[in-house]
Amino acid sequence: MSIRGNGAAPKVLAVSDYPVLNLGLEKFVCSNAPHLEWKGAISELGSLANAIKAGANIIMTDLDSALGQDCVNLLGPINQVSIVALIGSATEDLVEASVLKGLKGVVQKQAGSNVLLKAILAVHQGELWLDRQVTSRLLRGLTAREANPGSILDRLTKREQMIYKAVIKQAGAPSRLIATDLHISEHTLRNHLTAIYSKLGVSSRLELLVLAQKDVAQIKPALPKRG
Structure with missing residues (x-):
């Protein structure tokens, strides 16, 4: 090893x-x-x-x-x-x-x-x-709906948005597996993450996960239209 x-x-x-x-x-x-x-x-x-x-x-x-x-x-x-x-x-x-x-x-x-x-x-x-159960609980709210485009995603390019969503949905996965799923190299993934961290003011995948969870928690479900 x-x-x-x-x-x-x-x-x-x-x-x-x-x-x-x-x-x-x-x-x-x-x-x-x-x-x-x-x-x-x-x-x-x-x-x-x-x-x-x-x-x-x-x-x-x-x-x-x-x-x-x-x-x-x-x-x-x-x-x-x-x-x-x-x-x-x-x-x-x-x-x-x-x-x-x-x-x-x-x-x-x-x-x-x-x-x-x-x-x-x-x-x-x-x-x-x-632990799988821990990951599931942390991501339950994140995978149920898209992150609010008015708070996080609008700060990122379309490519970075794709990277962001993949990293959030696979929070516990090794970088190499995420890169494979995205059909890019680990080096390219790291470069994208560096840019994303800089734009969102975080320094790690854990901080990105916490930021995403807070972002989702702040989203209030839209009221149904009447009539």
Whole structure:
């Protein structure tokens, strides 16, 4: 398995108040070296700043715990850190809210170690790794109708509108699959996304998804014509 993008392995930090979980994540990360680099584990938020300064850029946490939820609330908007959460008992509403706050990856606790590795590498490359149910809930309102042409689409060219709609409808898909569906290269897709991000004032696919969801939420259904 190769590391694409910037060529550097993800530097993984575990944030959990469960020693057994931290130990398991350490074993997992170290067994996948050099694809992953272990940066340690912490059990309180006060130590996060120092860990980030030390180079950690992937946070693994437990969304079933209060500490994991606090971690997402604190670090979600920070671009240089990506959070991947393990979930088991977390409610759908909590997971959805966490994704909108900046959570980049969601992995079920019963998933295999290969799934967790793929999730971390995908998130490190700027992708989203979301559970199918989470993606479905986030996109339910987006795929039911077109985005408001008076707010977002009128800022984009027709080609960019097509790219925008494809990325929104396939929010959890890897870039290569979206590019294949659009019959363009990943490089061309990235170029279009760069232009779209610039025009809409966002910097990532996650921010684009959040913007699109807010845009749809602001659309009020038209009143039926009388007569």
